[in-house]
Amino acid sequence: MAGSFRIAVATVLLLIGQGIGSNPGLAQVVGDEAELGRLQSKAEDAIGNDDADGAAMMMGRAALLSAQLAKRQPGWIAGFRRSQEALFRSQEHTYRAMGLFRRAGGQLPASSGVCGSLALARTSLSHVAGLESPSPEDARFHDEAARLRASADNWQQVIDAMIAEYQCL
Numbered sequence: 001m002a003g004s005f006r007i008a009v010a011t012v013l014l015l016i017g018q019g020i021g022s023n024p025g026l027a028q029v030v031g032d033e034a035e036l037g038r039l040q041s042k043a044e045d046a047i048g049n050d051d052a053d054g055a056a057m058m059m060g061r062a063a064l065l066s067a068q069l070a071k072r073q074p075g076w077i078a079g080f081r082r083s084q085e086a087l088f089r090s091q092e093h094t095y096r097a098m099g100l101f102r103r104a105g106g107q108l109p110a111s112s113g114v115c116g117s118l119a120l121a122r123t124s125l126s127h128v129a130g131l132e133s134p135s136p137e138d139a140r141f142h143d144e145a146a147r148l149r150a151s152a153d154n155w156q157q158v159i160d161a162m163i164a165e166y167q168c169l
Contacts, residue, residue, distance in 0.1 A: 039058045042054075043058035047095065055095040066082075066084045070085065077141070080141065080148065082127070083130065084148060087148065090159070092121075093118070094118065097110075097117035097118045108166065109168070110167060115168035118162055121159050
């Protein structure tokens with residue numbers, strides 16, 4: 001169980017440092033952008049309170065909102081939102097795996113359900129890699145794209161550590 005706590009703490013620290021979705025310039029409606037931030041904050045609070053299922057629910061909502069924003073936005077921004085959705089889905093699956101592992105009694109090796117959720121998290125995260133660089137006229141979004149890629153790289157490390165700790169093959 002101590003290892004799960006270490007992963008939870010590392011996850012919270014990664015989330016705090018992300019800042020994904022914090023640029024109002026990327027959204028047509030500031031309210032939706034603010035809601036993304038609130039959902040991420042609620043997920044951070046939930047995982048900090050050892051509520052992986054609550055965190056998964058918040059990240060699932062954030063992923064859904066990103067998908068809705070992608071449908072309403074043009075060009076590169078839509079692709080950015082789809083990549084953001086993929087990262088959020090990956091986080092949702094990872095948190096679900098944490099909750100399932102805990103509910104299953106924390107016995108190693110982890111169940112196929114836990115390992116399957118982590119495999120889904122890894123697959124979702126692979127969709128972030130397809131994010132293209134913004135065009136020169138969208139240069140102000142280079143920072144957002146770089147933060148998203150860095151967050152995805154950090155999240156990949158979290159998933160890999162959990163797969164190893166939970167003894168998923």
